[in-house]
Amino acid sequence: MMIKNSLDIIEICTKENVPIWEVAISYEEAQSGFSREEIVEKMGRHFSQMQKSIDTGLDLDDRKIRSKMFRDDAKKLMVYRKKNKPLSGTTISKAVAYALSVMELNCSMGRIVASPTAGSCGVLPAVIISAMETLKMKKKHGVNALFTAGMVGTIIAKNASLSGAIGGCQAEIGSASAMAAAAVVEMAGGSPQMAFDAAAIALKSVMGLICDPVAGLVEVPCAKRNGMGASNALIAADMVLAGIPSVIPFDEVVWAMNKVSQIMPSAHKETSEGGIAITPTGQRLRDEIFGED
Amino acid sequence: MSIGIDVNAFRNGNSMNFNSIFDVIGPVMIGPSSSHTAGAAKIGYLSTQIFDKQITAVEFYLHGSFAKTYKGHGTDRALLAGIMRIKPDDSKLRKAFEIVQERGIEYNFYKEDLGDVHPNSVRIVLFGIDDTSEQIIGSSVGGGRILISRIGQTDVEVDGDYATLITKHFDKPGVIAKVSTILSAYGINIAFMKVFRQLRGAQASLIVQVDEILKEEILNKIQELDEIQEVKFINSLRQAGVI
Ligand code: SF4
Secondary structure, eight states, X not given: OOOOSHHHXXXXXXXXTOOHHHHHHHHHHHHHOOOHHHHHHHHHHHHHHHHHHHHHHXXXXXXXXXXXXXXXXXXXXXXXXXXXXXXXXXXXXXXXXXXXXXXXXXXXXXXXXXXXXXXXXXXXXXXXXXXXXXXXXXXXXXXXXXXXXXXXXXXXXXXXXXXXXXXXXXXXXXXXXXXXXXXXXXXXXXXXHHHHHHHHHHHHHTTTOOBOXXXXXXXXXXXXXXXXXXXXXXXXXXXXHTTOOOSSOHHHHHHHHHHHHHHSOGGXXXXXXXXXXXXXHHHHHHHHHHOOO | OEEEEOSOTTTTTOTTSOOSHHHHSXXXXXXXXXXXXXXXXXXXXXXXXXXXXXXXXXXXXXXXXXHHHHHHHTHHXXXXXXXXXXXXXXXXXXXXXXXXXXXXXXXEEEEOOOSSSOSEEEEEEEEETTSOEEEEEEEEEETTEEEEEEETTEEEEEOSSSEEEEEEEEOOTTHHHHHHHHHHHTTOOEEEEEEEESSTTSEEEEEEXXXXXXXXXXXXXXXXXXXXXXXXXXXXXXXXXXX
């Protein structure tokens, strides 16, 4: 089975009358040789680990972010959103707290699911699990959502990149956000076309985002960008579910992102030679963490 | 210099491509970085598949971004964990310094310019209990994927996705055919094959990625060929239960 882009997938979905996650499972069966049961079971384990990462991250007492650039941000947001009326609404404020939680766990050498990368590991769990809670969905819906997300990510990987070192943060947080947007659109009952529209909107919205980690560590701005990626996904999903399509189709957005990656200077691709990494504060933090050499 | 013979063009035409949905959703790993932590642990682990001996000491020569940021990403712990066969998703990885002490393995980290290699690269020198040693250069090429590019003085390409057969041989016509004949006689499916050679007629090496574990008998048959100097077989990381 050759699947190159979203058109191929939508074609199969239409012909077989199935959602994207069904195509994803068949695709995985074809390419891995494992049975459907094994594949679904493995994704189930990944889902459970994501849930666990959120919970562990929110309860990080014994561990610290190793660079000490921040700590307990997820907890602060959780407390705030319970005591106040969060301006970004209940689902988004929760999703952001979840994303921060998973990233704080990641930064303190905890166990996470790279999705698509470790630096963007907060987005998918945050979006899928907060949406599940709002929509009152069960675990199996969450697992299906991960298949949808995985299929969208695979398409991006085939036509562009998922790595900050190659494509900037648009490729990492942008892709995670697009994957998450598509996943929750299907979860909420949207069509495959709508799912890809949401992915397109999410990815367009962060087109050109550079990768500029302070001191070369996946912490600042990464943790908060996971929060942004999560909210961006939910906003894109809501727009599409309201009937707003993406003007530019998903495959063309991916193509455009790849073009942007190609001309993005290397200073903006994980080298920490640009962006916030070279601000006076960014440089001071780097020197404090690594010494002056 | 390398000459590629892509036996199985369907592997997306590019062995570094993402294929599986689980390359995108996964792996489960200890953070913070798929390339600097999980990838580093895998390089360490695969090195001990290549140098399959009890290890007494190890030296790590860190290049590029590995050299710059290894402390913040726990690359040092991950590499140590790897050579102790602690897997990238095992929370023991965090305690690698304590565990390496308990096991009495000596270790050192250095910074070194390895030249024209991937920025996330390391040269590992492993010392075995029988006074032997081996040097391995490995790179973490993104998303936790790795590539071993040198074993000893030999250029190789081992990514740990497939079980890999490596030969050292004299570059004479027919060697490749002889090796493939033996493999096919045993019904072994070749996924990918590549030849490295320094000069025509000089020493060369053949890298064959296969779908299954090769029995001793097959390796002996290949070793018996006149042109072959050395045969090595490396399990895939999947077969080792790492990914
Ligand atoms: S800034 Fe770079 S390292 Fe941080 S999340 Fe974005 S792509 Fe990843």
